Amino acid sequence: MINYEIPKKDDIDSIRDTFNSLSWEEILGSSNDTKQKSGSLSLSEIYNYIKTASIPDENIEKTIRSNINLWKFYKRAISETAIIRMPEAMAASSQELPFTRHGKDWTLTIELSRAEPQQVYIIFKLLKNINPAPSSIFFFKNDQTPPRWELPEMHEGVIQIISDRNSDLVKLLMDPKTEAYLR
Amino acid sequence: MNDFTIEGSGASGTLVSDFNTVKESCGRNGQPKYLASPVIAWLTKVVVGYGGGANKDTPLYELCHLIFALNILNDGVSVTDRRMEFFLGFEQATANNYKNYFTSILSNANHSQKLVQIKEAGIDIHHEGGEFFISYKRMAFLSSLFEFLLTMNGFSHFETFNDLFNTLSPLGAQNISTDMRLIQDASNKISSILRTYRRENLPRAQHDAKFDKLFRFIQQGNSGNQIAIDDGMVLKFWQSHSFLEEYRIYKTVFDSFIILLKSLDEAALQKSIGESSHLGTDIENEEVDPDDQVSSITDFTEWHSPFTILDIEPIADIKFFKQKNERQPIEQLMYYGPYAYKLPLAFIRTEAFGIVQNGISNDLRLSKSPEKIADRIKCDKARNYLEITDSYQLILDHINQLQLATLHVLNQSWGSDVKTETKDDEDNIITLLDQKPLSKFEQARGFQSPIDLNKEKLRDTIEASHQAFKSFTRSGFTEEFAGNSDNIEAFRLAAGALVQMEKILNNFLHTPIALEFRQAINLDLFNKDKELFSDQFTTIYGAAE
Numbered sequence: 001m002i003n004y005e006i007p008k009k010d011d012i013d014s015i016r017d018t019f020n021s022l023s024w025e026e027i028l029g030s031s032n033d034t035k036q037k038s039g040s041l042s043l044s045e046i047y048n049y050i051k052t053a054s055i056p057d058e059n060i061e062k063t064i065r066s067n068i069n070l071w072k073f074y075k076r077a078i079s080e081t082a083i084i085r086m087p088e089a090m091a092a093s094s095q096e097l098p099f100t101r102h103g104k105d106w107t108l109t110i111e112l113s114r115a116e117p118q119q120v121y122i123i124f125k126l127l128k129n130i131n132p133a134p135s136s137i138f139f140f141k142n143d144q145t146p147p148r149w150e151l152p153e154m155h156e157g158v159i160q161i162i163s164d165r166n167s168d169l170v171k172l173l174m175d176p177k178t179e180a181y182l183r
Numbered sequence: 184m185n186d187f188t189i190e191g192s193g194a195s196g197t198l199v200s201d202f203n204t205v206k207e208s209c210g211r212n213g214q215p216k217y218l219a220s221p222v223i224a225w226l227t228k229v230v231v232g233y234g235g236g237a238n239k240d241t242p243l244y245e246l247c248h249l250i251f252a253l254n255i256l257n258d259g260v261s262v263t264d265r266r267m268e269f270f271l272g273f274e275q276a277t278a279n280n281y282k283n284y285f286t287s288i289l290s291n292a293n294h295s296q297k298l299v300q301i302k303e304a305g306i307d308i309h310h311e312g313g314e315f316f317i318s319y320k321r322m323a324f325l326s327s328l329f330e331f332l333l334t335m336n337g338f339s340h341f342e343t344f345n346d347l348f349n350t351l352s353p354l355g356a357q358n359i360s361t362d363m364r365l366i367q368d369a370s371n372k373i374s375s376i377l378r379t380y381r382r383e384n385l386p387r388a389q390h391d392a393k394f395d396k397l398f399r400f401i402q403q404g405n406s407g408n409q410i411a412i413d414d415g416m417v418l419k420f421w422q423s424h425s426f427l428e429e430y431r432i433y434k435t436v437f438d439s440f441i442i443l444l445k446s447l448d449e450a451a452l453q454k455s456i457g458e459s460s461h462l463g464t465d466i467e468n469e470e471v472d473p474d475d476q477v478s479s480i481t482d483f484t485e486w487h488s489p490f491t492i493l494d495i496e497p498i499a500d501i502k503f504f505k506q507k508n509e510r511q512p513i514e515q516l517m518y519y520g521p522y523a524y525k526l527p528l529a530f531i532r533t534e535a536f537g538i539v540q541n542g543i544s545n546d547l548r549l550s551k552s553p554e555k556i557a558d559r560i561k562c563d564k565a566r567n568y569l570e571i572t573d574s575y576q577l578i579l580d581h582i583n584q585l586q587l588a589t590l591h592v593l594n595q596s597w598g599s600d601v602k603t604e605t606k607d608d609e610d611n612i613i614t615l616l617d618q619k620p621l622s623k624f625e626q627a628r629g630f631q632s633p634i635d636l637n638k639e640k641l642r643d644t645i646e647a648s649h650q651a652f653k654s655f656t657r658s659g660f661t662e663e664f665a666g667n668s669d670n671i672e673a674f675r676l677a678a679g680a681l682v683q684m685e686k687i688l689n690n691f692l693h694t695p696i697a698l699e700f701r702q703a704i705n706l707d708l709f710n711k712d713k714e715l716f717s718d719q720f721t722t723i724y725g726a727a728e
Contacts, residue, residue: 001413002525004447006402011450016394018446021233023390026442028202028227040200042208043330043338044216047271052211069338076341080264 043073050077050183054135056148068143075140082181083134084124097165106182110173113162120170122161124182126154134159134182137169141178151182197336198384202230205331210274217276217327220491226327232381243377244370246325248315251351251366252299252308256288262349270329278319285319298353310353312363332373335380347372393429397443400424412444414528414696418715425723432544433716434537437529441522486520489680498673501659503585503681512574513688520687527694528708531572535565535709536716543724553725560720567709568700572692579688586681587644587651592665592674594645 007015041049041063049060064074079085084106097120098111105128113119126133133154139146149169151159159182163169172178206223208216217223229242238244253269254262273280285301300307305318317325333341347369353362400420401410417440424430430439490510493503504510515534516523523530539562546556652660664670691697700708 001411002444003409003411006405006408006410007447007450012398015398015446015450016391018233018449019394019442020387020390021228021231022442022445022449023393023439024231024385025227025233026438028199028230029224040204042204042216043333044208044271044274047267048211048274051272067337069341073333073338073341076263076345077267080261080267 041070046070046074047077050074050081050138055150056136058147061147065144071143078138078181078183079179082138082183083130084126084180084182086180108173110170112165118165119162120165122163122170122173124151124159126157126159129157130154136183138181138183139172139178140181141172141175146172198230198380201331201334201336202227204334205327208330212274214275214496216274217323218491218495220487222276222323222327224487225324226331229328230331230381231385232378240370240374242325242328243373244366245317245321246328247351247366247369247373248308249317249322249325250329250348251310251353251362252306252317254349254352255298255308262352263345266329266345266348270326273326276323276326278323281322282319310362310366312361312366332377335376340376343376344373389429393439394443394446396424397439401443412440412526414526414532416440417526417529418532422719425719431723432537433540434533437526437533437537440526440529441519444522444525486522488514488517488520489683490514490517492680493677495676497669498677498680501664501670501673501677502657503659503677504581505657509578509581512571513578513684516575516687516691517684520683521690523687524691524694527691528696530691531568531697532712532716534571535568536562536712539565539716540720543720547724556724560717560724562713562717562720565713565716567706567713569704569706569709572697572701575688575692579685579692582681582685582688584651584654586678586685587648588655588660589674589678589681590644591648591652592671593678594648595662595665596668596671 041060046060046064049057053060064070084103086101086103086108098109101108105126107123107125107127109121109123109125111121111123113121124134133151135151136148137151138148146168152161153159161169173180205217205226206215206219210216217226229239232239250266253265256265260268269281269284285299285306289299289301298309300309302316305316305321308315308317332344351365351369397420400423401412401416404416404419405411417437420440421430421433421436424436425433430436492498493501516530519530539559543556543559546559652665659665659670665674692701696708700706
């Protein structure tokens with residue numbers, strides 16, 4: 001048997017509050033038992049995906065695209081942590097090749113391949129020492145999130161990609177409505 | 184551990200989803216980012232407005248201080264980027280990760296060192312309002328809170344909080360306001376958003392009604408200046424209220440009584456610490472000046488099942504308990520801990536008949552035959568109280584062997600047998616100083632001072648520990664495994680959990696009611712209860728014939 005002093009009227013409200021909070025605590029704690037998984041990605045998981053995943057994960061990208069708030073976080077996390085930022089209109093303003101764009105500490109050049117006219121060289125040159133080197137390029141166009149691309153290894157500050165002239169990657173880089181970020 | 188479903192209890196799906204998103208957050212190694220206990224258990228309290236000790240906003244105030252410290256650091260990284268890296272970038276929220284972060288950043292940012300100073304156990308933040316200390320351990324808790332705030336309402340508060348957190352930077356001497364005021368204002372703004380979120384997602388009508396019913400029932404059964412709660416009251420309440428959906432399940436009633444006991448205990452504690460109010464120094468508006476040592480009062484000592492410790496890697500790699508025979512029979516007892524022996528008979532009734540009722544509910548859900556349900560209602564398959572407590576005793580013996588085996592590992596890790604001190608040889612008593620193995624084990628068990636032991640008894644204990652270790656042929660109990668330093672640390676941590684388990688089992692087995700039926704070796708009490716539960720199940724679910 002457990003004995004308590006009869007609480008005063010004012011104290012009963014406080015005990016009721018505690019009872020209410022503890023009841024909710026019990027319910028939240030028991031959500032383990034109900035095996036109800038949220039199926040949602042956490043911000044930590046998304047942030048670490050941006051930071052470390054070398055290969056795009058379509059499931060994760062799809063989840064991000066399905067939630068506008070998550071998408072805003074994703075975009076903010078990428079833009080805040082990017083090594084190279086190419087805002088709208090900076091990407092390109094014409095379809096003519098070759099062209100070069102300059103930003104703070106970087107240069108982007110897209111030029112035709114002499115050997116294969118249907119191919120282009122996309123060359124990012126970093127003008128300061130960046131370690132670790134960027135491993136992905138992310139695009140944002142209006143409220144869409146096109147897939148990210150993996151980048152090849154950087155050599156002496158240069159990342160070079162050979163791509164089809166009509167590829168999505170080239171189209172996005174040449175679209176003035178596209179923002180691009182390397183990280 | 185109750186029979187509620189989340190939706191059935193009225194919790195908003197949004198809140199459950201937000202909460203689970205943080206709770207289930209994992210690193211790439213598949214391990215949870217935040218420990219279920221104590222980190223997520225603490226976060227649960229904060230989310231429902233119950234974590235923070237004397238002032239429920241204290242965790243927010245601590246978080247704002249931590250963000251203020253991060254914003255001070257200046258190594259060319261934007262404040263938003265730094266916050267993301269610090270709070271979201273670690274795959275596991277451990278004190279070591281946070282310590283390494285501050286050590287690494289502050290060694291490269293000289294001018295920040297005056298404002299944020301690294302200490303062995305945490306950081307000191309210096310601002311115009313004074314000093315504030317946050318331990319590295321605490322940062323794991325505050326990270327979970329940071330992530331939850333940004334996750335609330337399907338991540339919709341990210342921009343709001345980000346903008347608010349950006350303002351948490353030193354104001355400079357020319358400013359009229361103070362850094363302290365800035366931090367207090369930010370805490371209060373977050374508190375306001377959190378209160379709205381709770382109002383929208385944690386309706387209280389249902390629990391208020393439940394409380395009023397329970398409290399009225401208890402008051403009716405008492406007179407004078409005291410109220411008494413006992414095992415019989417739980418049973419009587421169930422019998423008289425099981426016609427109501429929310430009280431149909433005996434275990435739910437038991438859980439409600441446990442929550443009521445906790446509320447009564449907690450209210451007394453809260454009252455002794457002080458009333459909750461806004462953080463600040465505006466006394467006219469009932470604000471309080473927060474103590475810079477707030478972390479010490481924010482975590483009431485509370486019970487968490489020792490299994491939550493044993494489930495953490497790398498302790499989980501050691502097979503202390505086999506699931507079916509050694510863990511499952513005491514899982515509930517460990518979950519309720521000291522509250523199980525506050526109402527021992529009410530608890531053992533859940534162990535015996537709660538399982539039967541769970542079976543009936545499942546049969547009904549699966550539309551099993553009336554005969555099968557009627558058979559269950561008879562309670563013939565309920566485990567009797569002697570069987571239940573016998574299994575507790577067997578597991579207690581097993582735990583004692585585990586403790587000895589753990590002692591062996593710790594003893595081996597210090598490299599030699601216990602040495603005696605010459606001056607004590609005459610009276611055959613030795614003193615175990617801090618560096619001696621058994622003393623270390625006792626420290627792990629919670630004893631703070633060295634102990635005196637009979638020398639021969641000690642040698643016997645060491646020998647017994649060696650034998651106990653050898654007797655286990657299961658994962659983790661090999662000399663090779665136990666020789667690894669990480670695994671030794673795992674055994675050291677497990678030692679504390681094993682001692683808690685021993686205490687709970689011993690206390691339960693020594694309650695007057697358990698002693699009574701175990702010493703008499705009779706089943707009168709169980710048989711009486713069996714008839715009573717069977718009758719009540721018949722009333723609830725229909726005829727047993």
